[in-house]
Amino acid sequence: MAERLYLDWNASAPTLAAARDAAIAALLAGGNASSVHAEGRASRGIVETARRALGARFAVSHEGVTFTSGGTEANAMALRPGVARDGGPPVERLVTAATEHPAVLAGGGFAPADVTILPVDALGRVAPEALAAALADPRPALVSLMAANNETGVVTNPALFELARGAGAVTHTDAVQAFGRVEDATLTADLVTVSGHKLGAPPGVGALIRRGVGVPALIKGGGQERGARGGTENVPAIAGLAAALAGPAADPHAWEETRTARDNFETALLEKFPKVTIFGRAAPRLPNTSLIALGAPAELALIGLDLAGVAVSSGAACSSGKVSVSHVLVAMGVPDALARCAIRVSAGPMGAARAFERFLVALDEVIVPMTR
Template sequence: MASGQRIYLDHNATSPVRPEAAEAVARALQLPGNPSSVHAEGRAARAELEGAREKVARLVGARAKNVVFTSGGTEAANLVLTPSFRRLGQAGTVRLLVGAAEHPCVLNGHRFPSEKVSAIPVDARGVLDVDWLEAHLKGAGEERVLVSVQLANNETGVLQPVAEIAALVHEHGGLVYTDAVQAAGKVPVDIAALGVDVLTLSAHKFGGPKGIGAVVFASDQFEIADRLVRGGGQEKGHRAGTENVAAIAGFGTAAEIAQANLTREAGRLSSLRDEAEAHLRRVAPEALVVGAQAERLPNTFAFAIPGLKAETALIAFDLAGVALSSGSACSSGKVRRSHVLDAMGVEPALAEGTLRVSLGWTTTKEDVIRFAEACERVVGTLYKRKASAA
């Protein structure tokens, strides 16, 4: 690999579009018809749309009729997190219990009154406190509860015991939503095995185009009375507006490829991640790998080195040709302390210096070697500054 070539290790922010997905987008853009039209051109667009819906459904073990396309993961979460989400024939939910380390689109995107929302704490590993959850489910009395729990954390990669949580919530008559945006395409996701009532996805996290996502219901026995986008009857009335057929086509293709390569790719990325972590520990033995004691995504690790500020480090790695992140990419480019790390009890000085490495389908062993070389330069500069200040 040429020394001047940049290394992209920020797949949790956006994974580069797979060529096959880009080709699907380009092909679908040439379809002239509206998928709601009954003529031949409209039927061709509808066929493209429904073919992609089948592929997205298969990625998470769902039925195609229960997939609703949205503009992305944020809209999908905002659509679901409302008191009007309910099982047919039942009353809506009254209270929301949400993981303290959830993505901002969940923490800030729900439509519940603030006094009806409680945060489920996480432990030092980043794993939800199930005992706390059980106590609050019991304390809810007759109030129907909606529990929102991320399958995989976008900053640390920590996986949550969603199946265990879903069984507990259903035992107490509640509903369960999981943000599966970071997990899908990286680890097996099966909506029935998880036991959740609804989950959400975003195409650009596993090689699809940006700006397209989905809500996936466990069955057709759920409804959302208070829709976000009202108008025509598209997406069975859940989300009005002419569907983005081209982006949906790319979504479906990326989902199909991710599913076909899931086991092999997970093993490959896990090996590369472990190698990258080992290089980091070699050059910075005091480095903290956040959530290392928990089960994590195979492609993700977050680390902090005492004395190293995230903003300074990001610039240094960028100048060395390596693209990393300081956490979520949803903060307008700002580098600020993470609510995820605060919830985990990470010391503020370390939290302010935490970086995230997230690998993906473009990542190679040579990329990991380049990351190791950049680590040596960045950490070496830090140690020199410490020595000169001593």
């Protein structure tokens, strides 16, 4: 049997061996990071070493890193009334975009009446004029725009964050997909959400990066994470995250080969399937992501590809089990019939050229019979 082809990195990266080994070592060491004995101090050392390493990646003090259970919790922590820049007023409302992850569209702690959802164009981009109009409201605002879309891979224009900061707003970005893959100004937002399993760390760990912004505790309890997040730290997963920071998935330079391979794949795809739709292709995108529609219903295409040994998805992993049209494509004005054919292909930083070549062959074998 041929080796399976995994092209769903936007859902979760395969766990790195180094991250697995670090997590196992922390599990075997035992100890509660809040205990004062030797075992507890050893666990605390693992947590604080990881905190410093992650803080260094964002050029913030270790005190600006709060570990969470993942990206969803970090988003929920950031999206709350009462968040305030040091010396500034607490935010009272949220401004975000129609293509955000459901964890952001849920609004966090904001009442629906205090949430402004900005429209996007056909490429999934927010117009500066729309953001400027939303910022005309004098109430202190939190502007949350994802660094890169998890379905299309379209990267947010950094100028939007400059516009928001110029209007006095606190800025937040869900950088779960972008961190480690791109380097741009969106990652310098006041609040940044990251998730470990997108980098090859074990699931169950993420972080909220804070730059001079106070965030009320979402989970109150024993005072862990300097009072910002109660609950015993997941030391093994945190150890795995620290190890993953040194891996290829967290190195933007390692993704350039993937970008070339993805672009070559799309060129070949257009030659083989002239009627293919590649969503967001004309906009800057993540180097590894291609959201395509070939005319076959996504549900059937995914089953056929899976049986052929290929793992891809029809959109966000948290929503792919639901029979519904992607809210991202709806916001982009894509007709339902076309949106229901969307397949997301997301490769890794190593061996992408061969992976895309194999995928193109699989498409020919699986999709062509469905679209005759």
